[in-house]
Amino acid sequence: MKPTPPIDRVALEAILAPGSSGRMLPSEAYVSEEVLAWEREHFFARSWVCAGRATLIAEAGARHATSVGGEPVILVRGSDGAARGYFNVCRHRGHELLACGASAKRSAIHCPYHAWTYDLDGRLTHTPRFDPPAGFEPSEHGLVPVGVAEWAGWLFVNTSGDAIPFAQHLGAFAALLEPWQPERLVVGATHDYESPTNWKLPIENYQECYHCSAIHPELCAVSPPESGDNYTLPGAWVGGTMDLATHAETMSFDGHSNGVALPGLDDVQRRQVIYVGLFPNMLISAHPDYVMTHRIEPVRAGYSRVECQWLFDPDAVARPDFDPAYATEFWDLTNRQDWAACESVQRGLESRGYRPGPFSLDEDAVCQWVQLVARSYLAGELAVDS
């Protein structure tokens, strides 16, 4: 049996009871550092986690260092054009090969500490002025690889190397998102946030609009909060649609777009936004004229970093008068309204007065998400239907 996290098992089983409309997870799921350590090991390391856009390593020799679920990773574009990844840890004495967040481009990977050098396939090729001990074999000291998948213009990393196949992880979501052709789109803006909330709270909050009429008057003006349907399709994701108001062509303060309508969409897709939470920590919101993503990185049990990006049609971004503010300012306000709510919930979860409450019928996607998490806690690994 796989190890399960230190969470009340009876409470998890109640969430999954047949006919249950679900309830919040027990408080330890949101406040315990032990649970977060378990999640890093079993949800983040053993899963596929988005590491950012593939354009971070556009050409052969390009590399980018990042953190994936707390693990240091260096992403590299090989001379064959394939994306590869390694732990960003030198095989000599553990120095980072590149500072986290930095990018570089060279035909070999040099460690800045004692200049050990690796080729783009991770092989150790030079150990300058190193007096090797007896039996030292450079071939045994290559960089430690991680799994990398490139899809729709994003890079996904599996640091344990034993996640389910990436296609199974995506399930039906790959076909659902295809009309937006995200691989064509370019980053028009990025906002970074820090929030004293557990990483799962912004995802739960994202899965319902029951709160919209209370805290998002601007959003309700362009998208009826009770509109749309949820998907129940295979894959490690939960999500659904919301309609645009009659006067609105996209999500912006006045409903107008300053971008370009994405060419692959049909009449229905041009009147909707799809909102999907891809396990474990990526939110993808596909609008008629842009795709917005959130990547939520846990820092501590009660503290997270969020990177929000907006992707636009290249023709829009190339226009001299293009300004992404119509989308970014609208969602920046909405994001901040959401973070304030999540931070308040986090404070409630830390109280001895917290009792997990039930979901309304309008919170059915939150229920789906929480049940995916609860099922995976009990299974000791991501428990996804194929």
Ligand code: FES
């Ligand atoms: S730690 Fe990298 S060369 Fe010494």
Ligand SMILES: [Fe+2]
């Ligand atoms: Fe919200």
